Amino acid sequence: MLRLRKQLDLFANFRPVFAFPELVGASTLKREAIEGVDLVVLRELTSDIYFGTPRGRTIDAEGQRSAFNTMRYSEAEIARVLRAGFEAARKRRKQLCSVDKANVLETSVLWREVANEVARDYPDVALRHEYVDAAAMHLIRRPRDFDVIVTGNIFGDILSDAAAMLTGSIGMLPSASLNGEGRGLFEPVHGSAPDIAGKDMANPLASILSAAMLLRHSLKLEAEAVLVERAVRQVLAEGYRTGDIMEAGANRLGTDSMGDAVVRAILALKGK
Known part of the structure; x- marks a missing residue:
């Protein structure tokens, strides 16, 4: 990186x-x-x-x-x-x-x-x-x-x-790394989280919000970026949570299910 x-x-x-x-x-x-x-x-x-x-790194004459x-x-x-x-x-x-x-x-x-x-x-x-x-x-x-x-x-x-x-949770933080021409690399702040890879536990929302930043900063698609961000808020408002942001009374989802919920919210909001 x-x-x-x-x-x-x-x-x-x-x-x-x-x-x-x-x-x-x-x-x-x-x-x-x-x-x-x-x-x-x-x-x-x-x-x-x-x-x-x-x-x-060095080692001195005394082995320090x-x-x-x-x-x-x-x-x-x-x-x-x-x-x-x-x-x-x-x-x-x-x-x-x-x-x-x-x-x-x-x-x-x-x-x-x-x-x-x-x-x-x-x-x-x-x-x-x-x-x-x-x-x-x-x-x-x-x-x-x-x-x-x-x-x-x-x-x-x-x-x-x-x-x-x-x-x-750090699972909620997106990021955009840009050069002087506006081209960039978009990724969640937490990185790849290899310790929970393949366990359907990771919070995908930071990655999804990073995609919204790509739409906004590099592709200049503000309306589309706002749509993605609204969809994330929608699924949170509906009570869906991954384990890192779980609260009493909420509906716990895995990585895949949370991603699917955001897709459904995007489609629903787009159709309004």
Whole structure:
């Protein structure tokens, strides 16, 4: 996956986090904290510590093992993902939170400098900065404060998984990894879940919602994307759940049956 992202230059990883009203009870957090949550985590995807060099392992003369990785960002890499974030914020509530660790890391000092510079081109979007540790606490305590979060590769990886709990399950989070021309890779945030492969247990809704993002971002088929999203909400409203979002009184389905339920909902909504 890392090689695929790099070769296709999929630098902008959009991870929408939407608290479906039908799933408020599935979250481990209080209802009053998560109702109305609608935010996007934009994770830079082709640089940072996952790609920085040098990296490796060594053994010293006394046989002690060491390992090292390099966190590295260029000005251009930071600027382009920040611009993608500002453009996204313009289409939403015009609020952007840039997350870094500028009190410790030189890469984050540069990140913050570039964020302030890019912000001059977007006077209509409110920019604020947060350290990643404070942002993690803020995300769980007052998630409605966020609109668009833009951050680096490793911080975005961690924060978006934490944000999954706002939706009740990581099985609900889609993602779109885009290059500068709008072409991309669309996948659920949770990856392939090999531990439950073939067991008819996985929640397919994140994959289905990722397909909706493909329709919207790469194919420019907004009406079709909305139709898929409405169908997902419809099956949730009808009380269908996979095991990861199961609630008392709901109807538990496997992977295949949940997918079939969404197809039926799409056909029904399309016929109206």
